[in-house]
Amino acid sequence: xxxxxxxxxxxxxxxxxxxxxxxxxxxxxxxxxxxxxxxxxxxxxxxxxxxxxxxxxxxxxxxxxxxxxxxxxxxxxxxxxxxxxxxxxxxxxxxxxxxxxxxxxxxxxxxxxxxxxxxxxxxxxxxxxxxxxxxxxxxxxxxxxxxxxxxxxxxxxxxxxxxxxxxxxxxxxxxxxxxxxxxxxxxxxxxxxxxxxxxxxxxxxxxxxxxxxxxxxxxxxxxxxxxxxxxxxxxxxxxxxxxxxxxxxxxxxxxxxxxxxxxx
Amino acid sequence: xxxxxxxxxxxxxxxxxxxxxxxxxxxxxxxxxxxxxxxxxxxxxxxxxxxxxxxxxxxxxxxxxxxxxxxxxxxxxxxxxxxxxxxxxxxxxxxxxxxxxxxxxxxxxxxxxxxxxxxxxxxxxxxxxxxxxxxxxxxxxxxxxxxxxxxxxxxxxxxxxxxxxxxxxxxxxxxxxxxxxxxxxxxxxxxxxxxxxxxxxxxxxxxxxxxxxxxxxxxxxxxxxxxxxxxxxxxxxxxxxxxxxxxxxxxxxxxxxxxxxxxxxxxxxxxxxxxxxxxxxxxxxxxxxxxxxxxxxxxxxxxxxxxxxxxxxxx
Numbered sequence: 131x132x133x134x135x136x137x138x139x140x141x142x143x144x145x146x147x148x149x150x151x152x153x154x155x156x157x158x159x160x161x162x163x164x165x166x167x168x169x170x171x172x173x174x175x176x177x178x179x180x181x182x183x184x185x186x187x188x189x190x191x192x193x194x195x196x197x198x199x200x201x202x203x204x205x206x207x208x209x210x211x212x213x214x215x216x217x218x219x220x221x222x223x224x225x226x227x228x229x230x231x232x233x234x235x236x237x238x239x240x241x242x243x244x245x246x247x248x249x250x251x252x253x254x255x256x257x258x259x260x261x262x263x264x265x266x267x268x269x270x271x272x273x274x275x276x277x278x279x280x281x282x283x284x285x286x287x288x289x290x291x292x293x294x295x296x297x298x299x300x301x302x303x304x305x306x307x308x309x310x311x312x313x314x315x316x317x318x319x320x321x322x323x324x325x326x327x328x329x330x331x332x333x334x335x336x337x338x339x340x341x342x343x344x345x346x347x348x349x350x351x352x353x354x355x356x357x358x359x360x361x362x363x364x365x366x367x368x369x370x371x372x373x374x375x376x377x378x379x380x381x382x383x384x385x386x387x388x389x390x391x392x393x394x
Numbered sequence: 395x396x397x398x399x400x401x402x403x404x405x406x407x408x409x410x411x412x413x414x415x416x417x418x419x420x421x422x423x424x425x426x427x428x429x430x431x432x433x434x435x436x437x438x439x440x441x442x443x444x445x446x447x448x449x450x451x452x453x454x455x456x457x458x459x460x461x462x463x464x465x466x467x468x469x470x471x472x473x474x475x476x477x478x479x480x481x482x483x484x485x486x487x488x489x490x491x492x493x494x495x496x497x498x499x500x501x502x503x504x505x506x507x508x509x510x511x512x513x514x515x516x517x518x519x520x521x522x523x524x525x526x527x528x529x530x531x532x533x534x535x536x537x538x539x540x541x542x543x544x545x546x547x548x549x550x551x552x553x554x555x556x557x558x559x560x561x562x563x564x565x566x567x568x569x570x571x572x573x574x575x576x577x578x579x580x581x582x583x584x585x586x587x588x589x590x591x592x593x594x595x596x597x598x599x600x601x602x603x604x605x606x607x608x609x610x611x612x613x614x615x616x617x618x619x620x621x622x623x624x625x626x627x628x629x630x631x632x633x634x635x636x637x638x639x640x641x642x643x644x645x646x647x648x649x650x651x652x653x654x655x656x657x658x659x660x661x662x663x664x665x666x667x668x669x670x671x672x673x674x675x676x677x678x679x680x681x682x683x684x685x686x687x688x689x690x691x692x693x694x695x696x697x698x699x700x701x702x703x704x705x706x707x708x709x
Contacts, residue, residue, distance in 0.1 A: 209583035224574035248567035
């Protein structure tokens, strides 16, 4: 499904701020994999996701989605394969447009946008039903501008948008990190529900070790632009936070340094 | 004395406001919808008129002259768009570069002259200052002669109707999304660069069309007729927003508000003129008024609201 071959990414090459954010990283995801990604700040988690999404091009290596080489494919063209939810709730939706209009935009991902109607009456009815499944009461405020929604509501809508047109790969970039714990749990629950319903291949970054363990069938840990740990199957099911910390210390040769990841 | 002066000049101010209303709607598309301040319009606001006047004086029919003016506007927008998207020049600078090059181009269009006149007596013009107080439609020598207020109002409403339709299409929605959130737009497969170019083209086409009408209305095209156009356009957008924001929520009504904003601008300008204010100070006055109105939403956000959770986290 996703094949990442030895990709590297250098930020600010040739300057004092030069940083090798990804170092010949390889990763293969199978169809239906739900992979959680953890790692400290600066480990390269978001860089990996952005490389796949095409926010910029990688410095070396190649990326294949469903056997299509997307390494030099622009972000908006690549979007037809991808559903994305960002860390910042503001980033995934157009604040000045209605919930319905945002969903309509997402439903046209990967299609030619011509002079047909931007949203039809029939679509609105369909979106109402979908919003009902979120259980946030949004189905009654379908034309409300997204900017008026709370962070959690916006992330839930963004999730719906990401999955409206079934993506080959769902990219979740710490999408619950900016939410309060209760809302985060609710959004995560919705995530699980949607991923299961559509059997989506998913790459989810999280700061929270417990979440990383509780969700998905495979867990990878990153450090310094490398994947230092890759656990799946039964081994992952039995995993505890203590195990993870220990494994990290062994794999990376240092203590896990992120308090938030431990306490969260 | 002052009052009769003002009343006498009122129809002219309204007609001029309506013509600039079309221009202001062009500015609205870039400034409000695409979130780009496009300074090309200072050049385009002359180009359209220059092209129109030269076409008419060389004996071309009205429809062709207007079409050519619109075409020139599209081209100007395209150039600014390519400066910005293809060459990575910041939007403001891209507009300034186009504006500067248009100064030379406009002179060349007008046969190296700073001014080209268009005598209403010799041409059957669409709008003319001379008819501003006559009946909506008269027949003179077998030709219909329109009152500019009537004609431009109809044209303005037609333009609003077409734009309302366009921004409801898939393509139009993608343009709105591009302005609202380019990151999200790209994630949803929208080519944001193409959107910006298209928006700039449509905007400048409207400005050039407005310019073509203005040149006919005043009976000449002048190299300076676009100077400060962006400020007038912004003033109209801001006045329209301030006056009608709370009552107009529909997109078509918002565009109408911009048109009305331009009329209000010109009526107030006329009022100031009738009061005997030095005309040399008018541009300074306009700039100050626009600056203050632009500052109001910023001040409101800065000093009158509590910091939100999202902004706290970012800092």
